[in-house]
Amino acid sequence: MSDTFTMDEAQPRLLDETNQGLVGAPLDRPEGKLKVTGTAPYAAEFALEGMVHGVMLRATITRGKVTGFDESEAKKLPGYVGLFHGPKFVRNPAQGMAGASPVQPGDRIDYHGQPIGLVVAESFETARDAATRIKISYEQNPGAPVDPAGVDLELNEGRESIQGDLDAAMEKAAQSVDIEYTTAGHVSAAMEPHAGIAEWKDGRLVLHGSLQMVRFNKEELADAIGVESDKVHILAPYVGGGFGSKLGISSEHIAAALASRELERPVRIVLSRQTVFDAVLRRTETWQRLRLAAEESGKLTGIGHEDRVSNLEEEAFSEPVNAASRFMYAAPNRVMRQHISRNHRTPSGSVRAPGEAVGTFAMETAMDELAEKLGICPVELRLRNIPEKHPETGQAYSARALEESLREGAKRFGWDQRPKTGTRREGEWLIGMGVAGAGRSNFLVPSAARVTLSADGALVETDMTDIGTGSYAILGQIAGEMLGLPIDKVSVHLADSDLPGASGSGGSFGASSSGSSVFLAARKIREQLADKLGCRIEDLKLGNGEVSGDGKSAKLVDLLSDPISAEGRIEGGKTAETHFSAGYGAHFVEVAVNEVSGEVRVRRMLGVLGIGRVLNEKTARSQAVGGMVWGVGAALLEELGHDPRTGHIVTRDLANYHVASHADIPRDIEVVFLPERDDEANPIQSKGVGELGISGSGAAVINAIHNATGIRLHHYPATPDKVLEGFADGR
Structure with a gap:
């Protein structure tokens, strides 16, 4: 994209010169009142005409294949709609847990509790009851390893880094430590459970989802259900926490979309708290060995950080345990190494600060x-x-x-x-x-946003999400600061996949990446205002409804006979190198x-x-x-x-x-x-x-x-x- 700004050199501090007092201020979140009064509609809180309810059917074995379902008892329940299953409902090793990356059909069961189908009924209670009545037959693969310590370990060559001779440094050190540590597994127990409502309108899927990265999720979901990405429309304006667990499309979104297409009715799925624990990516447990060697002065001569993590077979993700150890402290002799235990627990993935x-x-x-x-x-x-x-x-x-x-x-x-x-x-x-x-x-993750300035104020549009982090406030503050507007004159529209694609919320890159795209869009508008006024952009001043520069001034509204719109796009460049x-x-x-x-x-x-x-x-x-x-x-x-x-x-x-x-x-x-x-x-x-x-x-x-x-x-x-x-x- 020729109009994409790349970070190739240090940038001037324009936000230190605008003097509006918005950026940095401890402003309230504009959606805060909606959230605390219970009126902000989360993913599952839409009442659509004809909507039915789904409950995920999950595996009760550790490894193998499903060979059949017996629905006879479930069909006796009034309001039972049906069971939906098949290859697209079962994870494939290339995709991680359903939706963690692009989805391909599969038929393997790799962990106890894995989603394998969807039970749909006219009410949630009936769907839940029906799910307990369905009998599942399996072809089991006995002896699946579930203990991370009980299997051969796989060296993660991409995470290995060796400099100097750490063993020699340990022997020569005035003082050293060589210690083994373990940490337990964690789970992203977000306040809002994973949920989604899928509905097809005129051949296009509309998904109300609890998701962190809408731009990417749109592509993932399209791949999962076999349609072009322009046939998917995702809406996720309010997300009640994610911590990494909602980075990718999950089983409930895929299942709801597939069932809705077949039924021609909206399908709603809300995972129970227990299912969230069972079926959503966990943080791996770790074993870690730390070796430090030092001179009497305390100067480090050696650092070794080796670790063992776990995940399912063929999964690409591994917790970057020694990430901070690579850059926090210096030593000439260093060993960074990771091994992976392949076992059949719930898949592991990104959890806050992986x-x-x-x-x-x-x-x-x-x-x-x-x-x-x-x-x-x-x-x-x-x-x-x-x-x-x-x-x-x-x-x-x-x-x-x-x-x-x-x-x-x-x-x-x-x-x-x-x-x-x-x-x-x-x-x-x-x-x-x-x-x-x-x-x-x-x-810095590629991100885009559109800003429109009119006589009524400014509108910021991007598919960036707010998972409780303050995106609505921050993006509004940046636009207001750049355009000389009070915060109540800035509206922010987020998390609609039809809008310019943002970085999404994850990895602590969301505010800076999406905020930079808003900044760039507003900077383009400032350039247009300078042209309209006839002053150099370096001299432009905005505020209190006035535009001034080079000894000239005008009312902002007088320069806005028509709204001015601009799109800002950013990606990393040479400074990252x-x-x-x-x-x-x-x-x-x-x-x-x-x-x-x-x-x-x-x-x-x-x-x-x-x-x-x-x-x-x-x-x-x-x-x-x-x-x-x-x-x-x-x-x-x-x-x-x-x-x-x-x-x-x-x-x-x-x-x-x-x-x-x-x-x-x-x-x-x-x-x-x-x-x-x-x-x-x-x-x-x-x-x-x-x-x-x-x-x-x-x-x-x-x-x-x-x-x-x-x-x-x-x-x-x-x-x-x-x-x-x-x-x-x-x-």
Whole structure:
């Protein structure tokens, strides 16, 4: 596309010159009132004429094929419509879990709970009852491995990187650590369950879906049901959380579309919470080995981060566990390596901050253990090992706030008051502080948006989604800032696949990528206004309904006899090759640990983060806090459990899979954004925040537990039984 802007060089900071005061301001989300009053229509909340209801039929074996269905008992139920099944309802190894990537017909069953068909009835209750009455016959493949440790491992050559001689560095080191860690599997238990309503109108599918990346989802769904992409229209204006689980088309969308086409009626599917756990991509459990070698000064001479993850056979995804370890700290001798266990559990995929969320547990706790051996402050050890350039690629870093985050965080948190290990007590409670560095790679994904300026205000149109992150607010703020309009004069229309295709929400790239496309569209409108006024674009000023420049001025409405519309498109360019962009930060945590019960209470948290330009302080803080809360959950609570016979998830609801509640999170949770601009990242100098908050925050909790108790925990979550075992071993 010739009109696509590419990031080939650092960009001027135009948003620092517009002086409207919108970008960065902590403005409310314009759709917030609709959400809190229950009037925002989510994917399943449309009452369409003639609509029927579907319940997914799922496999009750671990591996094999379906050989038949017996509907005789289900057909006795009044209101039963039918059973829909066949190759398009069953995953194929090329697609990941149904819809995670383009779908091809298949007939394999690869995990217990896998969707294999759809039961449809006039009511949800009848469909649910009918699903329990259908008898399924199988051809089973016995002996399917479900334990990640019980199979041969596959080397992931694409994730292997070796520099220097780590073994020699470990032998020569003044001090070293060589530790094994494990993290449990996680699941994206979003508030809104996975859902969709499919309806065919004049040969075109209309899907109301709960989805994160509409531009891509349109192509995926078209491929799955065998139509051209222009025959698919997706609407996803409100999404109640995703965390990666709604990145791709899922089984409910495909099934609803296929059944609706055959029935010529709208079909609605809402997955139960248990089905979400069973059939939606999980975060893999991990085994990790961390090796660090250092001189007496604390200078690292070696870093090794090896890991083992799991997924189904032939699946392309693997958790990038050592992602942050590749760029956070420097050492001349390095080993990064990954092995994959192929087993028959629910497929694994992207869950909030894939890689960094779990990899930082190992790296950042190992750094603490090394600091203790060296007799160096954990903050100081990190400061001494910040690289001058990317250790693997040799790229220059763009804006990087790691050092400032550590220093500012230590000052604000009162790090100089950190007690000696195991010395501060309040009755049964032992008190300690912990720190961890934070890093999350930053990306620019191709994105497009259209902005139209008229006498009534501005309209922003793009298929970008808002999954609770504040897209409606942020994109409106950028347009208003660029065009000199108050925020109530800007309307934002999102998540309609007929609109210009945005990056979507994922990987913390959404706000910066889609925001840049809105910025570019508005910049084109500014150029047209400068032409109309007859001034240079560099001198153009907008605000208070006035357009001025070069000593000339006019009313904005007088220059808008007809609306002005422009489309902005952006993609990465040379700066992604010359510079490495990431968000950085530091997390500080204080905990109390009960030496009788093993309970851990987080008493206060501080995250100091560098995310480039802050686009909306309120929504950014909300994202950071949400990530930090999840960090606490990963450190202390969250743990998928699997039946050792079938691989089936047994902690399959929010009663058994424990997430952090209000009682687990302190009131004293503070987020500080450092003043920063990342000129090489994108034209608006911003970076992602949603996943930086979870990267490192859990490790800070674990390090605080050690400072409180002297216990070193390497297997997470750090539940009370593990803490008590640590007390027993230590005494």
